[in-house]
Amino acid sequence: xxxxxxxxxxxxxxxxxxxxxxxxxxxxxxxxxxxxxxxxxxxxxxxxxxxxxxxxxxxxxxxxxxxxxxxxxxxxxxxxxxxxxxxxxxxxxxxxxxxxxxxxxxxxxxxxxxxxxxxxxxxxxxxxxxxxxxxxxxxxxxxxxxxxxxxxxxxxxxxxxxxxxxxxxxxxxxxxxxxxxxxxxxxxxxxxxxxxxxxxxxxxxxxxxxxxxxxxxxxxxxxxxxxxxxxxxxxxxxxxxxxxxxxxxxxxxxxx
Amino acid sequence: xxxxxxxxxxxxxxxxxxxxxxxxxxxxxxxxxxxxxxxxxxxxxxxxxxxxxxxxxxxxxxxxxxxxxxxxxxxxxxxxxxxxxxxxxxxxxxxxxxxxxxxxxxxxxxxxxxxxxxxxxxxxxxxxxxxxxxxxxxxxxxxxxxxxxxxxxxxxxxxxxxxxxxxxxxxxxxxxxxxxxxxxxxxxxxxxxxxxxxxxxxxxxxxxxxxxxxxxxxxxxxxxxxxxxxxxxxxxxxxxxxxxxxxxxxxxxxxxxxxxxxxxxxxxxxxxxxxxxxxxxxxxxxxxxxxxxxxxxxxxxxxxxxxxxxxxxxxxxxxxxxxxxxxxxxxx
Numbered sequence: 001x002x003x004x005x006x007x008x009x010x011x012x013x014x015x016x017x018x019x020x021x022x023x024x025x026x027x028x029x030x031x032x033x034x035x036x037x038x039x040x041x042x043x044x045x046x047x048x049x050x051x052x053x054x055x056x057x058x059x060x061x062x063x064x065x066x067x068x069x070x071x072x073x074x075x076x077x078x079x080x081x082x083x084x085x086x087x088x089x090x091x092x093x094x095x096x097x098x099x100x101x102x103x104x105x106x107x108x109x110x111x112x113x114x115x116x117x118x119x120x121x122x123x124x125x126x127x128x129x130x131x132x133x134x135x136x137x138x139x140x141x142x143x144x145x146x147x148x149x150x151x152x153x154x155x156x157x158x159x160x161x162x163x164x165x166x167x168x169x170x171x172x173x174x175x176x177x178x179x180x181x182x183x184x185x186x187x188x189x190x191x192x193x194x195x196x197x198x199x200x201x202x203x204x205x206x207x208x209x210x211x212x213x214x215x216x217x218x219x220x221x222x223x224x225x226x227x228x229x230x231x232x233x234x235x236x237x238x239x240x241x242x243x244x245x246x247x248x249x250x251x252x253x254x255x256x
Numbered sequence: 257x258x259x260x261x262x263x264x265x266x267x268x269x270x271x272x273x274x275x276x277x278x279x280x281x282x283x284x285x286x287x288x289x290x291x292x293x294x295x296x297x298x299x300x301x302x303x304x305x306x307x308x309x310x311x312x313x314x315x316x317x318x319x320x321x322x323x324x325x326x327x328x329x330x331x332x333x334x335x336x337x338x339x340x341x342x343x344x345x346x347x348x349x350x351x352x353x354x355x356x357x358x359x360x361x362x363x364x365x366x367x368x369x370x371x372x373x374x375x376x377x378x379x380x381x382x383x384x385x386x387x388x389x390x391x392x393x394x395x396x397x398x399x400x401x402x403x404x405x406x407x408x409x410x411x412x413x414x415x416x417x418x419x420x421x422x423x424x425x426x427x428x429x430x431x432x433x434x435x436x437x438x439x440x441x442x443x444x445x446x447x448x449x450x451x452x453x454x455x456x457x458x459x460x461x462x463x464x465x466x467x468x469x470x471x472x473x474x475x476x477x478x479x480x481x482x483x484x485x486x487x488x489x490x491x492x493x494x495x496x497x498x499x500x501x502x503x504x505x506x507x508x509x510x511x512x513x514x515x516x517x518x519x520x521x522x523x524x525x526x527x528x529x530x531x532x533x534x535x536x537x538x539x540x541x542x543x544x545x546x547x548x549x550x551x552x553x554x555x556x557x558x559x560x561x562x563x564x565x566x567x568x569x570x571x572x573x574x575x576x577x578x579x580x581x582x583x584x585x586x587x588x
Contacts, residue, residue, distance in 0.1 A: 010359040014348070021347040021388070089343030093404065096307050097360035098332040255309075 007099045011107025012114070015081070019115055029077060030119055033070045037062065037127060040190065052194045055221060063127045064216030065189040067144060068209065070123050071116045071152030072184065076176025078112050078156035079163030086167055086254075095255055105251060108160075109153055116152045120145045132220070140219045147229065151212045151236045155180070157243025164250035189213045211235040257321065258282035259412050259443050260289075260306070265315035267301050275301040277467035278315075283445055285411075288438050290458035291447040292558065294570055298467040299447035300340065303416045306445070307337040319412060333361075336405030340417040342397045343404070346390035350381055350400050353389060354407060361408035368407070375403040379433070395426035402433070406442075413437070415446040419453060431457055451558040451570060461558075463565055470565035479556045484512065485530025486560050487537065490550035491521040499546065506544045510537045515564060526556070526564075 019026060041059040048058045055061040085091040094104050124141055128134075134141055158179060163172045186200065187209040193201050204210045215232035218225035260283040267276040276298040283289040291299045304310040306317050308328040317324045324331040344353050351372050358368030376385040379399040389397065398418070405413060418434070419427040427450075434457060438444055448454050454461050455475050462472040471478060491503060503523055507516050512528035527533055530553050541548055562570045 007360070010356065014345070014352075014356050017352070018345065018347045088345065089339050089341045090345055092309055092337075092339055093343040093357065094360065095309055096332055096335070096337050097357070098329050098362065099360055 004100060004103060007103035008106045008110060011094070011103060012110040015108060015111030016114060018081075019111070025077075026115075026119075029073045030070070030122065033066050033073060033119075033123055034126065036069065037066045037123065037130070041130065044190070047191075050195065052192070054192055054194070059127065059130060059132050060221055061192070061217065062190070063124070063132045064144070064220050065213050066123055066127070067120050067148050067216055068151065068189065068212050069184065070119045071148040072155055072180050072209075074112060074116045074119060075152040075155035076159045076180045077173065078108070079159035079161075079172040079176065080169045081108065082160050082163040083167055083169040083172055086163075087169075091255075101251075101255065105248065109156070112156050113149050113153055116149045117145050120148055134220050135223050136219050140224070143229070144216050144219050147212065147215055147232055147236070150233070151208075151239070154236050154240035154243055157240065157247040160247040161243065161250050164247065164254050183207060184209055187213060208235045208239050259285040259320050260445060261316075261318040262302070262306070263316045263318075265302065265305060265317065266313045267298075267305060267310070268313045275467055276305070276312075279464070279467070279469055280315075281462055281469060281472060283412075283443060285443050286438070286441065287459050288434070288444045288446065288457055290445075290454045290461040291464050292449070292451070292454040292458075292461050292562070292570070293447070293464035294449055296466075297464045299464060300416055302464075303337075303414050303445070303447055307335055307414050308332060309337075333408070334410060335412050335414060336408070336410035337414045338401045338405045338416065338418060340420060342401040344389050344397055344400050347388065349386045349388055350376060350392070350396075351385045353400060354403060357404045358407040363407065371407055375406060379403045395422055395429070398422060398426070398430065399433070402430075406437075410442070412443045412445065415444060417447055417449065419448070419450065427453070449570065451562075455558055463558075463562055465566040465568075471561070475558060478558065478561045482526050482556045482560055482564060483514070484526040484528035484556075486524060486554050486556045487513075487527045487530060487534065488522060488524045488550075488552040488554070489541070489548055490552075491523075492547055492549050493521060495521045495547075502544065503541065503546045506540050506546060507537070510540050513537070517563065519569075524560075526560070527553075 041062050045058050047053060048055055048061070053061075085094075091104070095101070124144075136143070159172060159176045162175045166172060186203050187207045188196070188204050189209060193204060196204060211232045212235070215225070215228040218228045262282070263280050265276050265279040266274070268274050279298065279302055281289075291302065293299050301310065305312045306319070306324065308324050308331055311325065319331045320334045322330045322334065345356070348356065354372035354375055355368045358371050359365070363371060373382070373385075376382045379402065381396060381399060384392070384396065389400065392400065402415070402418070415434075419430050422430065431453070434444060446457070458475065460472065460474050461478075463470045473481070489503065489507065491499060500518060500521060500523070504516050504518060507513055507523060507525055510527070510533070512533050514526050516523055516525040527537065534553055538551070559570055562568075
């Protein structure tokens, strides 16, 4: 057990050091959520005046979506690191070290999770400066980050499956974007369900991102909505089982 | 007991490509043993099976008494491996790369750091140790990669084409380093497509082609096994096919001459006691009216050994060692 933690810790640290050595990458994955946060809160600001919108202003409504988006952004880039490690021969180095193969994956998951958490903190700080307020206070913010990170890890599984199957970094990025953005916009992330057209409302109901956003939104605006939180965690768990199993399988297949 | 024993190794990739077709050999402790062969001969596949990165279709690999398929983790403690493509992290410093490998091999933080410093000194990168590897030259990366394979004092080191892509100067430096390493007690198994490398570095080698070991032995023994010196006769560039065939016939009848092969208008052959029989060969060609523009007598190289056992030359961008002209020199 202690050995496993040491292995994961060593690889976690390596992945994080790498991340901070290339600040451009960190900047670019934060740039888009920040842009969305600033632009959308201005452009769609007057939407809050629509009857049935249900929130005081669009910023309050938008912040949880952007926190989710931040996690998703890191998630769909996760596989690129995997492709890099395969291409640079480092994965082979890890594979011939006398460590558990699962430690390699867990070290990666831990680093991804750390990255998502740090980026979420930053987004939340910026939105606080913009005037967003959090109903459930600091415990609620922590719960938000936890839920977003767990969802992000599940989502990162998709990226890693693509990475391990294609071993192509551009393709991994592209497929990540192509899967993430349509699904994000087909959720209740930018528009409450009541204002969505019927067909979209139906799609959104089957969209895992809607459940993530609902739980985060409740924490920001309404309080501890346990039902929404459990639903989000259940959806995350279901998603994680599918994506992480597929990723583990792809990994096993690749390493023979 | 050999430190590495490979028996009846077969690897068929999905899709049916047979990369390794029944390879077997043994490496004794303290040796530098080499696999010499062209690209696609099965060298990398064999080495990847040995280092537990690839599962064989059938056959057995035993490292220091440990079966690598049944007990991969036990085997991993005993071996070091540097792949043909360097496995270093560009975003980390040289020292961080070494510490990372040390930690992954179970060293404590303190031990990993002191081992890293020690190895940086050995590979002559102490001054550059805290620079990011992304700024390193090819030779520096190769040295670092090699040092990475040594953090845990492996008894057996696997090197897949350790000098491919290096310039001659770096290649020589690496040879010296490998020799010193070998002197310190590390057994080395390496693959190469460079004749000179196999010749100067390996105590024993196996020539591998199309997944099969063709011949195995010490370089000098293999060369002596050809049974003579190598003579190359070059006809004028515009020589007709009939003239080449005629030359071949004439050469075939010279006493002590075997294995005449033709490349364009150049014929090479093995001549027993070459220096003493060369004059007779020249006279025979002259009598038959075969014009000769160039005549060489040389001690056999591993390429000649390769040619005999595979029917082809091992063509790599490498110049033949300077050959000695007709007055010749006897094999030592």
